[in-house]
Amino acid sequence: MNETLRILVADDDELDRQTVYLALTQAGVNIEMSEVSDAKTTISILRNTTFDCIFLNARLPDQDSISLIKKLRDAEIKVPIVVITEQGDAQIAVELMQSGATDYLDKSRLSSATLTQVLRHAIRIHQVEMQAASAHQKLKESHEQLLRKNQELEKQRQQIQLQNLKLLEVSQLKSQFLATMSHELRTPMNAIIGFAQILLRPKFGKLTYQQADMVERILNNGKHLLLLVNEVLDFAKLEEGRLALQPEFFDLANLTKKVVGEVRSLAETKKLSLIVKINIDNPVVFNDPIRVKQILLNLLSNAIKFTESGSIWVEVKNLQENRIAIAVRDTGIGISSQDFQHIFEAFRQLDQTITRKYPGTGLGLAIINSLVQMMGGKIFLESQIGVGSMFKIELPRQISLSTTNKTSEGVQFDGSGILSTVQKSRNQNSESRT
Template sequence: MKKTLSALILGDKKADGAIINYLKRSSLNAETLIIQDVGAAKRYISEHHCSCIFFDLDPLDDDGILLVKRLRLEGVLVPIIALTDQGDEKKILNLIRSGASDCLIKSRLTPDSLTASIRNAMNIYQAEQLARETQQQLRQKNSLLQQQNRELEAQRRQIERQNLRLLEANRLKTDFLAVVTHEIRTPLNAIMGFSQILKSQSKGPLNDYQVEMVSRIFANGQNLLRLVNDILDMSVIESDRLELEPDAFDLNHLIHETLADLKPLADKKHLQFKTTINLEESEIYNDSRRLKQVLVNLISNAIKFTDRGSINIAVDAFEPQGIEITVEDTGIGITAEQLDQIFEPFYQADQTIKRHHAGTGLGLAIARSLVAMMEGDITVESQVGQGTTFRVSLPRTIADPIAEG
């Protein structure tokens, strides 16, 4: 069904009979209404749908031009086609500039020219209407985006404030741990010192039961001291106060020295150390004390989680100028999900492991941080029930912080 064109004719019924006749003969399917009073026309436009307006009340005089301007200012957006008996081009141009869609000279009017004018005006109106709707949508979207940006900015500021609070809380925690561990270590060293004196029996003999109790005191003191040292190291690392002290040393000797220190732990579980060192030159320049700490953490960790089998330590050249240390065990292994968190501070795979294998969960976190400071990298591979392999890659020579300073 063809859409109906609703046309309002603002003019005289007798004078505009030709317009009505032309509209009826056109293919526009038009319905017309003639209103002579401008006020009545405005009320009609405000209350009814109107496709276009024909204006035939002296449109080229000042009042006509003013009326067109007023209609546009009052929000009348539909096409306004002026009808005039005159042919004054300047006045017609002025009328168009004031808001008229077209101006037709009655003496030249034909059904075809009228139809063409209406269609052209309607096409322009529809294009402008689409543009207005698009602009409105853009304004709404822009307003929404601005609101979202304001909300995001508020959230960013809130997150920033929270981060600052968290950083401050973390700093306070780190400082607190540093102070507490220092305070604990002092009396702990005294306890261990006195237990060694008692164990030596230099101040008098002890019976077997007393010797066993003193040995337990010393052993537990050592365990506690290791935990305290781990916490202290982590607090120093987190506060960026740890400095390396590079020195030249024999890596082969350092590894065998470390294994000798840990052999009693391995012997208790009947575990064997197997070493393979494939280096033509074993001297490197790094922080020997911190590298030994990394090795102790990795190897003692392997002992802790291995009940049978062996701990394999291998050292190979790593191109272009580096070394790779591998610590491989035949222990319980780690799941793929747990591998992602294994280097996080205080992390242990699950509570069952934590109950059976005491510790702070700081060893691997400390190892990773120290290796990174030594310009190296540490990786891990594992399969549940088959064991775990840690690989530490390091340069043979690291930069001397004192020389850099």
């Protein structure tokens, strides 16, 4: 020990105090020693002065050492205490250690070597105890901080739960409103379409060219508006869980040809080639033909809408494990990679401006996605900006009745969060797809 240690010797025997001083100095320990002869003075000096160690006589005249040590510890006076005992005071020494003494030394063994060894040991133990106490205090503070954070998180959780309940209520009200309004709108729209069709029949009188043109516009716009209303109604039913599949056996090849026939005029108007490939051994499947037609019609309508030139391909083929695939591929504008994760979101149109080139509700792909999941299927997308896109639907040949009244959770994504993709961006200024 090269540093100077501040030592307090509490002993009513002056000779004993000097013995401690001489033993330490003879051992080469640099000390600055203070002396007291009673417990009262010991407490007083320790409240105002810091020491590296105390040598305490086990038998002070005004107070027993056990009580004194307890008082020092209760007063948060943290200093190593070495008790010097009389020969035969082993039991007292044990009690002193239990009360908070760091070490003890029999007066009969008082020597430079033993005193120095005990001093070093006491200081080392005290340092370890202080480190342990500091670590414990930090742990305690960390624990208290964690408790406070947990309480805050619990409050936030409760607030979020309350907000979620409110949002759920608002969502339900929105779905009910959409369903109600869709029903209310369908009645007059059907009437408008019906009367327009009646006016176009020759037996009700021949219309002039201009009159026929206006009635046809009314009819076409009415059908378009009814289609939008039906999309909103379907989406509202899906959100409320009220849309159930009505499966039956039907010929998928015939249904595909029928849907293609319905949209062929739209493709021919834009001078697009519409190619159909059906490679399926047994065309009979067990599914909801109305909803399968809705899926195929929506995919084909989108392909035609977003393709200005080139071709549209429709392919139906067998897959392994009693599954079938329906793919619609186009040479349209394509979809950018950053839009893949949003393409199936409800009301999401990648061009959100009111002057967008391609109109629509933004519900078509969201409805397709939900229907495919209800059927126990998967939907995949491949696209290149400026080259085209392909939507592929994989469905079981025979859907399970247990899947007809519930939806699966989420779209089938790969590890990157994107559906199966082939993306080579050629024209970042190209118009985005709805």
